[in-house]
Amino acid sequence: MKPRIHYGRLSAAEPQQKAFLTTEAQRTRRNSTESFLEFFSQWTPCLRGEKLMLKFAFGGHVLCVLLVMSLISSAIGTDAAQHARLTLISEYADLKPGENWIGLRFQIDPGWHIYWMNPGDSGEPPRASWHLPSGFQAGELQFPTPTRIHDHSLIDYGYENGAVLLSKLTVPPNASGSIDLSADVRWLVCREVCIPGRGSVVLKLPLSGSNAPSSDAGLMRAAESQLARDLPRGVVLSGRSTGDQFVLQVASKTRQFGVVKDFFPLDPGQLENTAIPKIKMVKDMVEITVKRSEQLSQPIQSLRGILMVDGKAYRASFPISSAAHSGSRASSQ
Amino acid sequence: MRSLRAFLLVVIALVALAVFAARVGEPAPDFTGNDSHGQTHKLSDYRGKFVVLEWHNNGCPYTRKHYESGNMQRLQKEWTQKGVIWLTIISSAPDSQGYVTAAQENDYLEKMHAVPTAAILDPKGEIGHLYEAKTTPHMFIINPQGVLIYNGAIDDKPTSDESDIPGARNYVSAALQEAMAGEPVAVASTRPYGCSVKYAD
Numbered sequence: 001m002k003p004r005i006h007y008g009r010l011s012a013a014e015p016q017q018k019a020f021l022t023t024e025a026q027r028t029r030r031n032s033t034e035s036f037l038e039f040f041s042q043w044t045p046c047l048r049g050e051k052l053m054l055k056f057a058f059g060g061h062v063l064c065v066l067l068v069m070s071l072i073s074s075a076i077g078t079d080a081a082q083h084a085r086l087t088l089i090s091e092y093a094d095l096k097p098g099e100n101w102i103g104l105r106f107q108i109d110p111g112w113h114i115y116w117m118n119p120g121d122s123g124e125p126p127r128a129s130w131h132l133p134s135g136f137q138a139g140e141l142q143f144p145t146p147t148r149i150h151d152h153s154l155i156d157y158g159y160e161n162g163a164v165l166l167s168k169l170t171v172p173p174n175a176s177g178s179i180d181l182s183a184d185v186r187w188l189v190c191r192e193v194c195i196p197g198r199g200s201v202v203l204k205l206p207l208s209g210s211n212a213p214s215s216d217a218g219l220m221r222a223a224e225s226q227l228a229r230d231l232p233r234g235v236v237l238s239g240r241s242t243g244d245q246f247v248l249q250v251a252s253k254t255r256q257f258g259v260v261k262d263f264f265p266l267d268p269g270q271l272e273n274t275a276i277p278k279i280k281m282v283k284d285m286v287e288i289t290v291k292r293s294e295q296l297s298q299p300i301q302s303l304r305g306i307l308m309v310d311g312k313a314y315r316a317s318f319p320i321s322s323a324a325h326s327g328s329r330a331s332s333q
Numbered sequence: 334m335r336s337l338r339a340f341l342l343v344v345i346a347l348v349a350l351a352v353f354a355a356r357v358g359e360p361a362p363d364f365t366g367n368d369s370h371g372q373t374h375k376l377s378d379y380r381g382k383f384v385v386l387e388w389h390n391n392g393c394p395y396t397r398k399h400y401e402s403g404n405m406q407r408l409q410k411e412w413t414q415k416g417v418i419w420l421t422i423i424s425s426a427p428d429s430q431g432y433v434t435a436a437q438e439n440d441y442l443e444k445m446h447a448v449p450t451a452a453i454l455d456p457k458g459e460i461g462h463l464y465e466a467k468t469t470p471h472m473f474i475i476n477p478q479g480v481l482i483y484n485g486a487i488d489d490k491p492t493s494d495e496s497d498i499p500g501a502r503n504y505v506s507a508a509l510q511e512a513m514a515g516e517p518v519a520v521a522s523t524r525p526y527g528c529s530v531k532y533a534d
Contacts, residue, residue, distance in 0.1 A: 122468050122528055152534065154468075186494070188493060193430045295522045296522070
């Protein structure tokens with residue numbers, strides 16, 4: 001697969017029950033159209049993106065503009081490489097005043113991935129901007145537990161195959177009729193290469209409050225069950241910085257807290273993602289050793305993350321004792 | 334016996350790597366590389382000048398954000414005019430995204446109006462691994478004494494969206510301004526953002 005500059009833009013529409021999608025993604029796959037563009041661009045300076053229209057306006061390069069336009073339209077027709085398809089889904093077939101879960105569902109091609117809220121060493125998380133009737137409010141996107149994705153010598157946090165990112169929609173008490181929910185979403189989907197994706201999703205739902213589950217109820221409930229929850233009372237977190245490591249401790253007074261299996265850092269840039277957390281029991285406590293990022297030049301007061309315990313995700317914020325922040329290696333010069 | 338010797342060699346190599354890795358506040362590891370015009374560049378020959386290293390992959394959306402907006406070219410022009418040596422380094426392995434021949438890179442530089450001091454071709458990833466360059470872009474700054482004074486992102490907006498550039502704080506310009514004024518670099522180390530460097534595995 002050879003790279004270079006890519007001029008083709010794609011769009012594809014995938015109609016769905018009650019929801020539809022239009023997406024635009026820049027292709028990076030090399031194909032004959034692109035090779036020709038590259039070849040062509042070596043012989044003419046006319047392929048310089050934003051200046052195209054300007055040149056058109058000046059009357060020159062008309063032929064070139066026409067040629068480029070025909071090439072781009074043929075690219076749209078021949079390759080619908082999307083790699084990630086997006087739909088807006090709801091737990092129920094209708095809305096009710098108060099809180100309702102809605103979700104952005106990504107279906108991802110094999111081998112490709114999108115990113116968690118902390119993308120790890122590269123990449124970026126999907127972002128949504130909502131268009132809602134007045135009085136409606138969509139809460140921040142809530143991400144399910146990610147997996148570690150090896151990307152050359154890096155570790156990223158994200159999702160392969162698919163993910164549902166949830167948002168809590170607040171419907172005002174006086175709302176009625178049929179409601180159009182829509183969002184403009186940007187994401188990055190990567191395999192060997194990364195492609196920025198952008199799409200608008202729409203979902204039309206009546207406000208009747210019948211509480212009938214939608215056809216996506218199973219997906220929505222599975223996503224809700226994966227959301228991080230608060231730690232049970234009686235679980236005490238502590239942490240300290242030693243050398244280039246943080247040692248995090250989980251103590252449970254109730255002894256009913258399960259087996260800690262993993263830890264994912266929430267804030268980018270605090271840990272070396274390639275150093276997998278080491279977890280062991282020390283007396284009655286679980287001790288998690290993680291490696292401090294070499295890019296972290298300031299001491300930190302807390303280390304936030306997701307603690308995986310018996311398959312459930314918990315929000316955890318470990319206070320880091322300031323007694324020993326001697327681990328800071330990087331200094332300001 | 335032979336395997337023991339091999340093991341020891343590996344250990345020594347790893348220790349050497351760890352010792353020479355790029356750390357802010359420490360001497361920048363020296364390297365020699367060939368640019369797209371066949372010229373050889375040795376970092377230590379630039380002692381007495383500021384040197385910027387820019388990891389590059391022309392197909393990566395994050396690199397494209399800074400080139401298609403003209404942001405990277407503006408930085409290259411501004412700082413090379415002030416005497417800074419700007420080395421664009423391409424560590425993509427052959428057959429992976431961003432790999433270019435010398436001729437392709439020269440075409441690219443011309444087409445994009447890019448004006449680094451030189452574009453160094455590092456298809457074996459030797460310079461990339463020496464600096465532990467993670468992403469494209471990933472920026473490093475070395476001061477006239479040969480000490481690494483910045484390692485990290487180009488700016489504080491980790492997206493592939495061109496519209497984020499105007500409101501971003503550019504860490505490279507900030508560090509160069511501060512260092513040239515004889516001040517300490519306030520933000521000397523950040524998390525780089527972008528695509529992974531496409532090293533030969």
